[in-house]
Amino acid sequence: MYGWGGTMAVQGLIDVGTVVALTAYLNKLYGPLTALSNVQVDIMTALVSFERVFEVLDLPTLIAERPNAVAIPRGPARVEFDGVAFSYPAAGEVSLASLESIGVPDAPDVQTVLSDVSFVAEPGQLVALVGPSGAGKTTMSYLIPRLYDVRGGAVRINGIDVRDATIESLQNVVSMVTQDSHLFHDTIRANLLYAKPDATEEELREALAGAQILPLIESLPDGLDTKVGERGYRLSGGEKQRIAIARMLLKAPDVVVLDEATAHLDSESEVAVQAALKTALAGRTSIVIAHRLSTIRDADQILVVSEGRIAEGGRHEDLLAAGGLYAELYRTQFRTPKDPSAPTE
Numbered sequence: 427m428y429g430w431g432g433t434m435a436v437q438g439l440i441d442v443g444t445v446v447a448l449t450a451y452l453n454k455l456y457g458p459l460t461a462l463s464n465v466q467v468d469i470m471t472a473l474v475s476f477e478r479v480f481e482v483l484d485l486p487t488l489i490a491e492r493p494n495a496v497a498i499p500r501g502p503a504r505v506e507f508d509g510v511a512f513s514y515p516a517a518g519e520v521s522l523a524s525l526e527s528i529g530v531p532d533a534p535d536v537q538t539v540l541s542d543v544s545f546v547a548e549p550g551q552l553v554a555l556v557g558p559s560g561a562g563k564t565t566m567s568y569l570i571p572r573l574y575d576v577r578g579g580a581v582r583i584n585g586i587d588v589r590d591a592t593i594e595s596l597q598n599v600v601s602m603v604t605q606d607s608h609l610f611h612d613t614i615r616a617n618l619l620y621a622k623p624d625a626t627e628e629e630l631r632e633a634l635a636g637a638q639i640l641p642l643i644e645s646l647p648d649g650l651d652t653k654v655g656e657r658g659y660r661l662s663g664g665e666k667q668r669i670a671i672a673r674m675l676l677k678a679p680d681v682v683v684l685d686e687a688t689a690h691l692d693s694e695s696e697v698a699v700q701a702a703l704k705t706a707l708a709g710r711t712s713i714v715i716a717h718r719l720s721t722i723r724d725a726d727q728i729l730v731v732s733e734g735r736i737a738e739g740g741r742h743e744d745l746l747a748a749g750g751l752y753a754e755l756y757r758t759q760f761r762t763p764k765d766p767s768a769p770t771e
């Protein structure tokens with residue numbers, strides 16, 4: 427432009443001003459032209475992102491309701507494990523293929539977590555699961571509300587395979603209190619109403635009282651409207667679990683699955699949690715994973731889980747007398763001479 431325009435200007439054909447103006451215009455034109463040529467790149471990037479988004483949206487849910495699912499009737503419930511085998515889904519089954527290919531080198535073989543687990547919890551019975559860490563107790567508890575599907579055998583409630591039941595009825599019948607209860611960053615009231623949106627003030631108080639936590643809540647300046655969770659009022663582990671129990675009481679399920687977290691409770695809150703549990707479990711079919719054997723001495727059935735199998739089962743006295751794994755676990759826990767419940771020998 428300068429070369430051509432300069433020559434023309436020297437020859438007197440156009441003004442120098444015109445040359446300067448033309449080059450300025452040309453600069454203005456370049457910007458939009460470059461942007462226009464980049465549009466294709468932008469569109470391609472967006473298309474790739476769309477592909478990823480749709481891949482996530484199209485991912486089939488692992489737990490899906492069958493078309494002809496039936497509702498589990500409410501009332502006393504019988505929980506049955508019939509030759510259950512289980513392993514956690516491999517990475518490829520639960521995540522995106524396109525991410526797997528770049529993220530994880532080669533997923534290791536799936537490990538069998540449970541094999542041939544069979545037992546029956548009759549209506550109203552308390553079945554306790556004990557055993558070493560990593561034995562598969564928590565995993566067994568996940569199968570009752572169908573958080574995962576079994577690989578073999580079946581889990582039945584009142585004779586209905588949980589895979590044939592409607593998800594909603596399953597959620598109403600089974601209630602879980604986990605090892606680490608989660609509270610939303612919201613008021614205590616909101617955290618409780620989550621279980622029963624139309625609960626009255628009276629019902630909330632009753633549930634909190636049953637869970638042995640009403641006095642503490644009432645002593646807070648905002649009472650039920652105190653914010654808890656991450657940035658709110660920090661409840662201790664035992665208090666959180668009691669709120670979770672109150673939530674469960676509100677829901678009034680027929681089957682209670684409880685993963686005890688007494689391991690990190692001081693003895694005072696442990697007593698409170700025990701009292702709360704007594705109310706919560708009364709008259710319900712309960713599956714309790716116990717870490718403190720003192721809590722389950724009265725269980726109708728104690729199942730000792732070891733390496734994904736039920737090693738032995740029975741009542742406390744029988745298992746102690748049998749001198750197997752349970753007797754060994756019991757002795758390890760109660761060896762401290764200060765414990766008044768320790769066996770005398």
Ligand SMILES: Nc1ncnc2c1ncn2[C@@H]1O[C@H](COP(=O)(O)OP(=O)(O)OP(=O)(O)O)[C@@H](O)[C@H]1O
Nearest residue numbers: 514515539557558559560561562563564565566605
């Ligand atoms: N989400 C998961 N994905 C894959 N494997 C898992 C998963 N959760 C647990 N496991 C494996 O399953 C096995 C059983 O774990 P589980 O949590 O059932 O043990 P547990 O008996 O509850 O132990 P603890 O007494 O410590 O709570 C363990 O070997 C563990 O590594």
Ligand SMILES: [Mg+2]
Nearest residue numbers: 563564605685
């Ligand atoms: Mg566990």
